[in-house]
Amino acid sequence: MTGSSGGEASALRSLADAAPRPYWLDAHTPPEPRSALTADRRADLVIVGGGYTGLWAALQAKEYDPGLDVVLLDADLCGSAASGRNGGFCASSLTHGIRNGVDRFAEEMPELEAHGLANLDGIEQSVARYGIDCDFHRAGELDVATQPWQLADLADTAELAARYGHQVRLLDGGQIRTEVDSPTYLGAVEMSRAVAMLDPARLAWGLRRACLELGVQIHEWSPAVGVERERGGLAVRTPYATVHAARGILATNGFPPLLRRLRSYIIPVYDYVLVTEPLTDRQLDAIGWRNRQGISDSGNQFHYYRRTEDNRILWGGYDTVYYYGGQVRDELTQRPRTHALLASHFFQTFPQLEGVRFTHRWGGVIDTCSRFCPFVGTALGGKLGYALGFTGLGVGATRFAAAVLLDKLYGRYTERSQLRMMNSMPRPLPPEPLRWAGIQLTRWSLSRADRRGGQRNLWLRTLDRAGLGFDS
Known part of the structure; x- marks a missing residue:
């Protein structure tokens, strides 16, 4: 997408009052933090990382065995990183899309898609069971074509999705513009049950509350600085104290993993996002978009966007950035050049919203890998599990990966734990500067x-x- 200099100036004006922080973490008051770990203790299971993977692991561990002593450590506050600032697309796909899955796990795709849909059902049931108020709604997703060459790919995707049991609708240009009106749309695939939309921070905080109610011991402001195998299990060190546990899970997303050998598999990349002010009824009428589906376009570099509960538009993606050496630093969460580019693309997609302002701009690290979908494994004699590589589509897949990790750590033979996807690693990445x-x-x-x-x-x-x- 390109724009005129006048359009670029207008896009820049729209950013004038955008606060440099995630909208989701700003819109609601976070829970009171839990105290740091200051005394050594023993546990049955220690989990490093209070994002979705860690929280789902803790919750499912206690559901399976209420007597299990589970300790969860987070370097900041649970949900304060990727789990609290993502786009809120909770997809059924475990493979970062059907096409990527077919390319890598063709023989398993019927099972993987079935597991993915069942996993999304499970998330919906957990949200209801624990009373998690996170604006969960099974709105589905529209994958839109904005260039003629993308239409054939969409038709192929629709055929694959239908083959694997999805509810699918292939839309032409007129039909998609009836759903959501953009002059850039030429066609779309709608998968009405494959994606739920939600408030990601409130989901994380709700899972945190559910874990606490089930007896999980959560210590925030407690970064894990080392993990070692010891007799009877392993030890996880924090600045003040150590947890000695029979088993452990690393759930650290794009942050440098405690196991050095995992660093050649993970690429920390930064994704950037904008959120508008609430749209008026007139502005909403101008674009249609009554059903609040998630939307992504079909370019190799693609945007993702959705409506929030209070009728804002979240707009992100396209310009994903890797910093030399895999840097992960707070100052990288802001990139004015990318935010300006995203604003320009927004108004090209919805010119009828000219004059709308953005209230928030942010970015953050996500963990990707050479196969662009998650992998799980164990280390330290089978006592330590890890799940990484979600590539920005982990709101749903983290629950499934956490369940597989628990199966592996506790020797439970299940269909999901025997999947080839769950028993293989991505290819390692070369060192710098390559x-x-x-x-x-x-x-x-x-x-x-x-x-x-x-x-x-x-x-x-x-x-x-x-x-x-x-x-x-």
Whole structure:
């Protein structure tokens, strides 16, 4: 997408009052923090990380065995990182989309899609069971084509989705613009049950409350600084004290994992987001969008966007950034150039919303890997489990991965724990500077493909043949 200089100036004005912090963490008062760990203690299970993976692991562990002594450690406040600031798309897909799954796990896709839909049902049931007020609604998702070359891919995706049991509707340009009106839309695939929309921070806080009610011991402001195997289990060290536990789980997303050998598998990348002021009834009428579906477009570099409970539009994606050396620093959560680009793209998509202001702008690290979907494993003699690589689509998949980890740690033979996807690792990434150079070349090539009718150059075709390719 490109815009005129006048359009760029208007986009910049829309950012004038945008606060540099996540909307979700600003819209509601967070819970009171739990005290830091200041004395050594023993536990049956210790979990490092209070995001979705860690919280779902703690909750499911206590549901399975209420007598289990579970301790959860978080470096800040539960839900304060990726789990509290994402777009709120809770997808059934465990493989970051059907096409990516077919490319990597074709023989397992019927089972993976069935598990994914059942997992989403399970999340919906847990939200109801524990009274989690997080604006959960099974609104579905629209994948829209904004270039002619994307229409054939959408038709293929619709056929695959129907084959794997999804409710699917293929829409032409007129039909999609009846649903949501943008002059850029040429067609779409609607999957009405595959995605729920929710408030991500309130989901995290609700899971935290449910864990506490079931007896999980949560210590915030307690960063884990080391993990070692010891007789009878393992030890997780924090600045003040140590947890000695029979088993443990690492759920640290894009932050540097405590196990050094995992660092060659994880790529921490930054994703950036804007949120508008609440739209008026007249503005909503101008774009339609009555059903609050999530929306993403079909470019290799794609946007994702959705309506919030109070009729704002969250707008993110497209310009995902990797910083040399895999840096993870607070100051990287703001990138004015990317926020300006996103604002410009927003008004190209919805020109009828000219004059709308953005109230929040932020970014944050997500964990991706060479297969663009999660992997799980164990270490330290099978006593320590980990789940990583969610690539920004972990609101739903974290619950499934956490359940598989518990199966593995406690020796439970289940259908989900035997899946090849859950028993294989992505390919490791090369060290710097090759890693940085490869990622920059890939980003440039994907952008070029979007400008050239989807045509993939030699570099992208080489990645495809090596099993490392990806598009949206």
